Amino acid sequence: MTAGTSPAEASATVCWSCGVAAAGERFCAACGKIQPLPRGADYFALLGLTRKLVIDEDALEQRFHQLSWKLHPDNFVRASEHERSLSLECSSQLNDAFRTLRDPVSRVEYLLSQAGMRREGQNKQQAPPELLEEVFELNESLDELREARQAGGDPEAKAALGRRLENERHRFEDKLEVVDMELEGLSSEWDRALDANADQAAQRVLMDRMNETLNRRSYIRNLVQSVQKELAEA
Amino acid sequence: MGHTVGIDLGTTYSLVAYLDKESGKPQCIPGPYGDTLCPSVVSVDEDGSIVVGEPARRRLLTQSARTIYSVKRLMGRGVADVQDELKIFPFRIDPGSQNVIRVRLGERVFTPPEISAFILRELKNWAEEFFGEAVDRAVITVPAYFNDAQRQATKDAGRLAGLEVLRLVNEPTAAALAYGLHEQRRGRVAVYDFGGGTFDVSILKLISTGEGDIYQVLSTNGDTHLGGDDLDNALMDVARTEIRVRHRMNLDAQPEVVQELRKALIHAKHQLSSADRATVMVPLPDESVYMREFTRAEFEGLVQPILDRTMGPVKQALADAKLKTEDIDEVVLVGGSTRVPLVRRMVEQFFGRPPHAELNPDEVVALGAAVQADILESGVKNMLLLDVTPLSLGIETMGGVVAKIIPRNSTIPASAQEMFTTGVENQTGIDIHVLQGERELAKDCRSLARFQLRVPPGPAGLARIEVKFLIDASGILQVAARDLRTGEEQTIEVQPSYGLNDAEVEKMLEESIEHAEQDFAERQLIEARTEAEQIVLATKKSLALIDAEGPKEMPEVERLGVDAALAALRGAMVGSDYLRIRERIEELNQATLPLAERLMNRAVSSALAGKRLSDV
Numbered sequence: 001m002t003a004g005t006s007p008a009e010a011s012a013t014v015c016w017s018c019g020v021a022a023a024g025e026r027f028c029a030a031c032g033k034i035q036p037l038p039r040g041a042d043y044f045a046l047l048g049l050t051r052k053l054v055i056d057e058d059a060l061e062q063r064f065h066q067l068s069w070k071l072h073p074d075n076f077v078r079a080s081e082h083e084r085s086l087s088l089e090c091s092s093q094l095n096d097a098f099r100t101l102r103d104p105v106s107r108v109e110y111l112l113s114q115a116g117m118r119r120e121g122q123n124k125q126q127a128p129p130e131l132l133e134e135v136f137e138l139n140e141s142l143d144e145l146r147e148a149r150q151a152g153g154d155p156e157a158k159a160a161l162g163r164r165l166e167n168e169r170h171r172f173e174d175k176l177e178v179v180d181m182e183l184e185g186l187s188s189e190w191d192r193a194l195d196a197n198a199d200q201a202a203q204r205v206l207m208d209r210m211n212e213t214l215n216r217r218s219y220i221r222n223l224v225q226s227v228q229k230e231l232a233e234a
Numbered sequence: 235m236g237h238t239v240g241i242d243l244g245t246t247y248s249l250v251a252y253l254d255k256e257s258g259k260p261q262c263i264p265g266p267y268g269d270t271l272c273p274s275v276v277s278v279d280e281d282g283s284i285v286v287g288e289p290a291r292r293r294l295l296t297q298s299a300r301t302i303y304s305v306k307r308l309m310g311r312g313v314a315d316v317q318d319e320l321k322i323f324p325f326r327i328d329p330g331s332q333n334v335i336r337v338r339l340g341e342r343v344f345t346p347p348e349i350s351a352f353i354l355r356e357l358k359n360w361a362e363e364f365f366g367e368a369v370d371r372a373v374i375t376v377p378a379y380f381n382d383a384q385r386q387a388t389k390d391a392g393r394l395a396g397l398e399v400l401r402l403v404n405e406p407t408a409a410a411l412a413y414g415l416h417e418q419r420r421g422r423v424a425v426y427d428f429g430g431g432t433f434d435v436s437i438l439k440l441i442s443t444g445e446g447d448i449y450q451v452l453s454t455n456g457d458t459h460l461g462g463d464d465l466d467n468a469l470m471d472v473a474r475t476e477i478r479v480r481h482r483m484n485l486d487a488q489p490e491v492v493q494e495l496r497k498a499l500i501h502a503k504h505q506l507s508s509a510d511r512a513t514v515m516v517p518l519p520d521e522s523v524y525m526r527e528f529t530r531a532e533f534e535g536l537v538q539p540i541l542d543r544t545m546g547p548v549k550q551a552l553a554d555a556k557l558k559t560e561d562i563d564e565v566v567l568v569g570g571s572t573r574v575p576l577v578r579r580m581v582e583q584f585f586g587r588p589p590h591a592e593l594n595p596d597e598v599v600a601l602g603a604a605v606q607a608d609i610l611e612s613g614v615k616n617m618l619l620l621d622v623t624p625l626s627l628g629i630e631t632m633g634g635v636v637a638k639i640i641p642r643n644s645t646i647p648a649s650a651q652e653m654f655t656t657g658v659e660n661q662t663g664i665d666i667h668v669l670q671g672e673r674e675l676a677k678d679c680r681s682l683a684r685f686q687l688r689v690p691p692g693p694a695g696l697a698r699i700e701v702k703f704l705i706d707a708s709g710i711l712q713v714a715a716r717d718l719r720t721g722e723e724q725t726i727e728v729q730p731s732y733g734l735n736d737a738e739v740e741k742m743l744e745e746s747i748e749h750a751e752q753d754f755a756e757r758q759l760i761e762a763r764t765e766a767e768q769i770v771l772a773t774k775k776s777l778a779l780i781d782a783e784g785p786k787e788m789p790e791v792e793r794l795g796v797d798a799a800l801a802a803l804r805g806a807m808v809g810s811d812y813l814r815i816r817e818r819i820e821e822l823n824q825a826t827l828p829l830a831e832r833l834m835n836r837a838v839s840s841a842l843a844g845k846r847l848s849d850v
Contacts, residue, residue: 062443069445069618073647073707077400077610092647092704099644 013038016082026071026090034076034086042114043097051111052194053187057102064098105217108183108210111190117207120215128216131175138168138223142230149233162231169227172220179217186210236368238400238611239263239361240408240603242375243350243388245306245431245461246570247271249597250357251604252365260412260604262597265360266758271596272360274430276352277301278339279760286356289764295497296768298324298489300340304463305353307431308335308346309391310384312732319459322467324489333732347390347734348742354395371398373607375599377432378404379456379547379624381670382682382711383732389710390739400610402708405429406436407621408602409568410449412593414440414617421563422452424551426581426589427599428544429569431461435548437555437562446616453554453643454624455547460540462503462571468536469499469528473514477524491519506530507573534576541580548584554643565589570596620645623705630667630676639703642672649704653718660691664699668711681731687715688724699724762815766807769819773800773826776833783836792828799825 014021015028015035027034037046044051047063071094076087100110112118127135145161190206198206240260242249249270251262262270267288277290278300285293293301307319312333320327328336328343336343354374361369374397376388385402392399406425413423420440427434434456441448473495477483485492498514505512506528516524552559565581567589572578581589593601609615622643628636629652639650654664664687671679689697698718705711715724729735734742773796780787803818 065441065443065448065450066445068448068620069443069615072618072620074610074615074618075613078613088647088704088706089649091707092649095645095648096650099641099648 034083036086043100046097052191054191067094112207112211141165172224176220183213236370237365238371238607239369240373240607241357242600245304248274248353249600250361251600253604253608260601262600263361263364274353275303276349278342283760284352285764286352289761292768294493295490298493304431305346305349310387310732347387350391351394371400373401373403373603375405375408375603376402377458378406378434378436378454379458381680385710386733403606404621405599406434409598410438411605412598412602413566423564424562425566427568428571429461431463433457433460433544435551437551448618450620451622453551455551464540465537466500502528506533559585567591568595568598623709625670628669634676636669636676636679646705647707652701654699655695656689656697659694683728683730685726685728758812762812766803766815766819776829795825
């Protein structure tokens with residue numbers, strides 16, 4: 001690990017090298033030198049996208065590859081220290097952007113957090129009301145399995161418990177899929193709202209719904225993960 | 235400006251390669267013995283000079299206390315990390331070492347990066363000899379699963395060897411690059427890289443675009459302490475137990491015999507890749523001989539548990555790439571240990587398709603490194619590597635829990651920004667602890683570094699310090715901090731948890747320049763003298779053996795011939811003409827051929843006939 005300094009981000013829109021105006025472009029049109037990212041540049045803009053949520057992933061990847069050819073540090077091994085650090089900055093942002101936006105869930109999370117609308121559940125441990133009963137059952141099975149494992153116990157009973165847990169895992173995995181579809185639906189709704197120039201208030205309502213869906217999703221995903229872990233150990 | 239090369243700094247062997255401009259193909263550069271493989275062995279002579287490669291490997295048998303192999307296992311690790319390894323590897327760790335291991339070789343003490351630097355310097359010399367010009371820049375490969383400290387240690391080694399390290403490239407990725415170039419492969423490729431001391435698996439996607447080919451790594455996994463060494467140790471276990479029981483002999487205090495045994499077992503392991511059985515025969519100090527036949531089936535039974543350990547990482551890499559085995563279009567085998575037939579069977583069975591092994595598994599990584607070196611050097615680019623970080627990066631939060639800020643398998647360069655503030659009034663510093671790993675608690679992850687952010691005194695929660703964590707294209711972390719209220723950049727004094735800080739590397743660099751710059755002839759002289767010492771020793775041992783059998787065992791004429799050649803070689807060794815020493819070595823070898831055959835016939839059947847005495 002080495003300590004470094006990030007390149008000073010020029011708030012000006014003038015090329016640091018030749019002084020010609022180079023607003024928002026990755027490379028100066030006049031001298032061709034790599035430019036710093038505008039402060040607070042958002043991932044959508046970085047990949048040349050509007051803030052829509054339904055994205056053609058193949059096209060996104062293509063765009064990512066095109067930009068990678070230009071921005072990757074490979075191109076700047078022989079360039080000045082300043083250009084090298086700009087390339088590091090730009091290409092790391094590009095990679096972060098692609099990683100975040102190619103996944104439909106983290107894409108929604110990103111949109112909300114950029115808008116200051118991502119609020120995690122008050123109590124992450126608290127089950128959504130409609131799931132209470134099933135979660136209760138699941139926890140019971142998990143406890144039984146843990147107890148059986150500690151006690152040593154009869155292998156057949158443990159196997160039966162394992163099968164029961166397996167079933168419940170499938171049930172929750174199905175729920176995860178349903179939530180993902182909900183999120184997909186909301187994403188399309190968001191895009192339509194943008195197309196229709198929906199006002200701020202309408203956007204906020206949609207974002208709130210997305211936020212609630214994300215919280216439910218993360219709760220179910222944690223459940224699935226803990227069951228998977230428990231089954232792997234058993 | 236000098237040449238740029240690609241270097242595979244391996245656990246057992248290291249290689250150096252370059253891109254031949256005429257053919258457009260990468261080539262490995264041979265060393266003074268004509269071989270492209272340089273044993274990763276370093277030995278320190280009594281006069282303090284350094285011997286590297288083949289002559290150093292021979293010294294394992296005669297001067298094991300001055301000689302070290304598999305030093306890669308110590309790179310970027312602390313004393314506490316290597317306790318298990320110390321039971322099976324004869325590393326002599328200096329008692330003063332803690333978070334940077336110091337190894338004792340004879341009278342001198344070195345850190346692992348310094349020892350690796352000797353190997354790199356040797357390869358640099360090979361290349362300079364080959365080009366007739368200076369070589370000062372390199373791409374060096376590392377196991378994909380190397381953590382930040384192990385990478386930094388490798389980079390330090392390069393710097394100490396007088397090389398500007400343009401990039402560290404992951405070994406499986408380098409292999410894929412060499413394969414892609416060779417075979418024009420497309421689609422999804424799994425690289426199974428089982429080397430001397432490390433295991434890696436990488437899943438890549440090869441894409442053709444208008445600009446050229448992109449090698450995008452989707453996921454990687456591995457074990458940086460799993461390799462052919464472990465197969466050798468499994469055989470060693472069997473042999474040493476049998477020697478203890480049958481010959482009532484403990485070899486703990488006999489490092490030379492242990493090395494002799496190890497050499498014989500490795501030879502048997504190699505034979506078992508093509509033969510069904512192999513015999514090991516090692517003379518023991520009490521004049522008896524340890525003789526043992528291994529069948530391939532027995533060998534496979536012994537190493538199966540070790541090879542099974544590679545499958546967990548393979549499954550994890552596939553899962554992380556969100557792929558199933560049937561989504562994989564090609565499987566590529568890399569690393570000398572993939573010559574073991576059982577490895578091939580396991581890989582074929584798992585992926586349901588025969589793996590590729592057309593390119594020399596020892597050379598392919600170095601060849602890929604040479605391709606990448608050329609891309610970086612020439613700026614002419616028709617391919618692009620997009621690699622990933624193998625381990626999640628996190629920072630310690632309340633209660634020793636790790637908050638992940640860059641997930642594993644993120645394309646590098648990758649970054650994360652975190653905001654920090656104070657918890658109590660007039661707090662002047664915020665301590666940051668950076669870790670790498672997948673576990674939830676800091677104590678289960680790898681500590682990378684600690685540093686402190688400076689905060690101007692004020693009410694709690696007022697400060698706004700933004701810290702940027704950036705993993706560069708070599709997989710090495712950089713940190714920068716900025717006070718958002720003043721806009722001021724903060725320089726951070728990072729104290730690596732395992733590794734040398736900048737000042738230490740700088741100091742070593744000065745020392746190495748003062749001490750170690752030997753010219754080519756001088757090095758040749760050392761190597762020739764070492765070899766001469768060994769053959770003189772071996773000849774004397776053989777003569778004593780034959781004399782013990784009675785005076786009639788060796789014709790007078792032959793005896794006189796050997797004595798004369800021996801005297802001539804000793805004469806040459808006093809001088810400083812290495813060519814002359816080499817000639818005399820060859821003469822002595824010729825003179826002792828009948829003697830060697832006689833000794834071998836006596837011990838065994840005719841299987842070993844025709845070998846030189848120094849090989850026995």
